[in-house]
């Protein structure tokens with residue numbers, strides 16, 4: 001379980017003496033095994049929140065608890081273990097992979113860092129992950145720049161899974177992909193969630209993607225969570241005027 005308590009993050013605005021409250025006193029709990037989407041326009045604080053949730057940023061105030069432990073107070077081995085348990089998958093797949101490494105080495109890295117597997121077990125695990133991701137066998141020896149956008153995304157997901165995480169956080173992970181590839185990746189995430197009971201936190205500026213994926217939708221605006229609803233297929237649950245405006249803008253695509 002992830003518990004976010006009264007969490008805020010302030011940045012110093014460049015070139016001014018102003019402070020900017022990117023995340024503004026946010027509270028919520030993510031239950032194990034849930035699929036939660038966070039929607040908001042660019043600059044609303046989504047990425048900052050994601051980085052706070054996996055300990056890449058330190059809060060200005062408040063706390064993030066993972067299984068009862070304050071993430072920003074973890075040090076040394078505990079911090080390493082935590083990093084492996086909460087995996088962040090970013091929009092820029094290529095930028096997130098070491099250009100010197102082959103796909104095999106990229107996926108092997110978390111296995112070697114966090115798990116003790118024999119060479120044979122490692123190879124079997126990487127083959128299984130690649131098979132689940134459905135790219136052809138020969139991509140194992142390619143490097144990041146030799147992969148398509150969809151393949152890069154699948155490899156990033158495979159690498160995240162190789163660490164055996166409890167939580168996957170996707171930050172605009174399907175933005176920029178063409179619609180068919182995007183649909184494949186979204187269906188893969190749905191499958192992962194259902195089959196592996198993974199806790200998923202999916203950040204997007206597309207409300208339609210959030211509604212397609214998640215059983216809970218949170219809406220963020222100006223650093224605050226302005227709406228937080230369990231979603232069972234009907235958009236009647238949303239009541240905030242801003243969410244209604246977003247719904248209105250995607251109405252032609254919802255059918």
Ligand code: ADP
Nearest residue numbers: 011012022040041042043044045046047048049
């Ligand atoms: P989103 O992911 O919703 O697009 P971000 O979390 O990236 O929003 O950004 C929220 C606000 O915080 C924006 O105004 C952004 O410019 C600002 N911001 C984000 N990171 C930094 C930083 N490292 N330094 C200063 N301002 C930042």
